[in-house]
Amino acid sequence: MIDSYGRRINYLRISVTELCNLRCKYCMPEKGIKKCSHNDILRIEEFLEIAKSFVNKGIDKIRITGGEPLVRKGVLSLIKGISEIEGVKDLALTTNGVFLKEYAKKLKEAGLNRVNISLDTLNENKYKHITNGGDINKVLEGIKEAKKVGLTPIKLNIVLIKDFNEDEIEDFINLTRDEEIDVRFIELMPIGELKYWALNRYLSNDIVLEKNKELIEIESQDKSSPAKYYKLPDGKGRVGIINPISCKFCDNCNRLRLTADGKVKTCLHSDDEIDIGKVLRNGENIDNTIVKIVKNKPKEHNLEQGDYINRTMTTIGG
Ligand code: SAM
Ligand code: SF4
Numbered sequence: 001m002i003d004s005y006g007r008r009i010n011y012l013r014i015s016v017t018e019l020c021n022l023r024c025k026y027c028m029p030e031k032g033i034k035k036c037s038h039n040d041i042l043r044i045e046e047f048l049e050i051a052k053s054f055v056n057k058g059i060d061k062i063r064i065t066g067g068e069p070l071v072r073k074g075v076l077s078l079i080k081g082i083s084e085i086e087g088v089k090d091l092a093l094t095t096n097g098v099f100l101k102e103y104a105k106k107l108k109e110a111g112l113n114r115v116n117i118s119l120d121t122l123n124e125n126k127y128k129h130i131t132n133g134g135d136i137n138k139v140l141e142g143i144k145e146a147k148k149v150g151l152t153p154i155k156l157n158i159v160l161i162k163d164f165n166e167d168e169i170e171d172f173i174n175l176t177r178d179e180e181i182d183v184r185f186i187e188l189m190p191i192g193e194l195k196y197w198a199l200n201r202y203l204s205n206d207i208v209l210e211k212n213k214e215l216i217e218i219e220s221q222d223k224s225s226p227a228k229y230y231k232l233p234d235g236k237g238r239v240g241i242i243n244p245i246s247c248k249f250c251d252n253c254n255r256l257r258l259t260a261d262g263k264v265k266t267c268l269h270s271d272d273e274i275d276i277g278k279v280l281r282n283g284e285n286i287d288n289t290i291v292k293i294v295k296n297k298p299k300e301h302n303l304e305q306g307d308y309i310n311r312t313m314t315t316i317g318g
Contacts, residue, residue: 001058001290003297011061011224011255012054014047015317017072018260022096023132024120026159026188026198027313030132036315040261042277044074048081050258050276053286057294059256061090063116065317067260070099076110083111092116094157094318098134100142108149115146116155116184121165122172130164155182155240157318162203169211176237184227184240189269190303192312205243215239224254244268250300256293259315264293269301271310 001009018041023030042050051062062082069075083091090113097117107115119139121127127136146154158165158172172183185208190198209215215230218238226249227240243249250267257265262277274296279289 001294003294005297005299007252007254007297008224009254009256009294009297010059011063012051012059012258013063013065013255013317014051014258015065015067015260015315016044016047016069016075016078017041017067018312018315019071020066020068020096020314021071021098022068022134024096024118025130025132026161026194026201029193033312033314036261040277042260042262044078044081046262046277046280047078047258049280050262050286051082052085053290054256055085055087057287057290060087061092062088063092063094063317064112065094067314067317068096068098069093070095070103076103076106079107079112080110090114094118095142096131096134097139097142097146099138101138101145104142104145104149104151108151112151114153114155115151116157117143117146118157118159119143120159120161121168123168126164130161153180153182155184157184157186159186159188160203160205160207161188162201164201166203166207166211169208173208173212173215173232173239176235176239177232179237181237182229182240183237184242186242187244189244190308191316192310194312195308205241208239208241212239224252226252244303253297256297257316259311259317261315265316266293266297267301268316269303269308270298272296272298 003009020028082088092114093112094116120130124136127134175181175183185205187205188198188202214232218229218231220229227242230239263273264276265273274293276289279286
């Protein structure tokens, strides 16, 4: 599918739940979020039906996310169903990794290709602090298991947070020395009710290159990827830098997002949504809706003008 600005739209991110077993300080308020009505959350069969229509129209890359996707009952059958749709070339999952040890083999068997794991610190106490109680050891075991069963290439997502993890940038980069792993630094975005927290703790990704002069830029095979990639001269893995704030990548944006409550977002930083769940439930034509959605994808976001969205990240999925 080509949108009104000539961009090829081939990537759909699906948030399968707004719920999460962690409470990362920048993503979910400690007491949790105001939940959507249970009836509004799409059923697994509905996610699958919508995914099929998107693939039919040209989506070939799908990512399952959340909230925490591994707390959603039926996620394995959704992954199996999506992996069996003809035309899906890449099926990935973003997870906090806490349940990955238990799920990795089952995910691989269901047809998942690879995982991205969010890990903002390598320190046990700091992890507990930023996630409001999480156990880093479970995540580290999960990463090991994911490698073992071949959910690769593994990518670690690290949100850079001022006065929290800038002193660990080197440690993360060093993980790429001996292992074929991607570590990707992401700038903190002002989203939902925690936007002010994010604005106060924002740190430009420039610091990654400033702290490590050894990094050499490499050409990314995927031109639509928001990450710019680098490597250490003797490194096996890659270091990715994702700058949604300091460097806009709207020109190459190839993605659509389906929220847990059945809305399609054509831009992460816009409150505009199309209720495709309702279209499905009313028995209306989904294919025509998808064509309209793609046609109306905006040229760019207006974050720099202070246009911050209201939804929390957990219903959108990153
Ligand atoms: N629970 C899963 C996880 O943490 O990987 C999947 C959902 S989470 C919303 C997806 C990604 O969004 C994570 O890598 C998380 O760090 C990132 N994220 C959440 N809030 C963010 C924010 N305000 N700015 C930048 N990244 C954010
Ligand atoms: Fe949960 Fe992921 Fe948000 Fe952390 S970033 S609270 S793990 S959804």
